[in-house]
Amino acid sequence: MKYRYTIILLSILIISGCSNNGSDNNLKQENEELKVENEELQQEIARLSEVNEELELDLKIAGLEGSRKVDQLTNKITSLQFDNERQKELINRYQRVLKFPVSNTRTISDTANIFSPDQVKVNNQIAGLIVSDIKTEAINDAIAYFIKFTGEFEVKGTIIRQGNDYSFMVNENLESMPHTLWEFERGSIFFDINNGEELRKALGDQLDTLPEDGQLEIVGVFKNYYYNEIPDSDSLPSYAEFVRLISEN
Known part of the structure; x- marks a missing residue:
């Protein structure tokens, strides 16, 4: 009888030990999988950080290019306004000259004293x-x-x-x-x-x-x-x- 109890107790211990080894193996596997996922996540974070830096650089370049084009357009408008005023003045001078009385012996350039x-x-x-x-x-x-x-x-x-x-x-x-x-x-x-x-x-x-x-x-x-x-x-x-x-x- 005593021998039978001993066998039963040993069987329970063996089964319990096997069960614990299985749990430990599962935990190790899960831990390895988590490590792999963490590394992949870190790589993805690093990639996204590089993408973000590139986007920020692109935005700065776009801003500078936009400012340069605005300056160019402003300078062009100013230049056109200056040319327009100059043309108006030139037209006014020609109109004034054309009002000069011109005789048969004098040209407009003679009358305006242009040589x-x-x-x-x-x-x-x-x-x-x-x-x-x-x-x-x-x-x-x-x-x-x-x-x-x-x-x-x-x-x-x-x-x-x-x-x-x-x-x-x-x-x-x-x-x-x-x-x-x-x-x-x-x-x-x-x-x-x-x-x-x-x-x-x-x-x-x-x-x-x-x-x-x-x-x-x-x-x-x-x-x-x-x-x-x-x-x-x-x-x-x-x-x-x-x-x-x-x-x-």
Whole structure:
């Protein structure tokens, strides 16, 4: 009897041990599977992080590109507006010129006192001035012109100070002095004043206190206008002599 109980007890222990080994094996397998899933999840998180960084970079690039295109469009609009205003001014000047009375012996360019450097001749009279000298010189495969106009002319414009030197800008009533078609289309005539001391005597403190690059509008009389046109250069601008002041603003 005692022997039988012993056998039964041993059987129960063996069955229990086998059961525990099975549970342990199942837990180990589940743990390995969880490790694999965790590694796969970490890889997926890393991939998504890379994708997110790429998307953020793409957004930054798109934003910068958008800003650049907006700036380009803004600059283009500004340029078109400037060109539009310039065309309006040019049309106004042409309309004013076309209203000039033109005789049978004078063309519109004659009436507006527009001259061509390659066609003007000595003794021609333009805006009351006489062409007294013409010189040409070949520079950089082009022709440079040096034309002297003798006589006085009255113009309204702006004195521009650059250090101890002074220049003059005529930006209305260009027909009051000789000018080229290019100057007409630009809407201004620019020349240096080569006797600044006489100008300073006439304007006194107003000129002395004029700041660097400052401007002062006057109506003045000038003489001996030297028109210089050198291809692709501004090293020798046109110039004239100041004679007297008519009025100042």
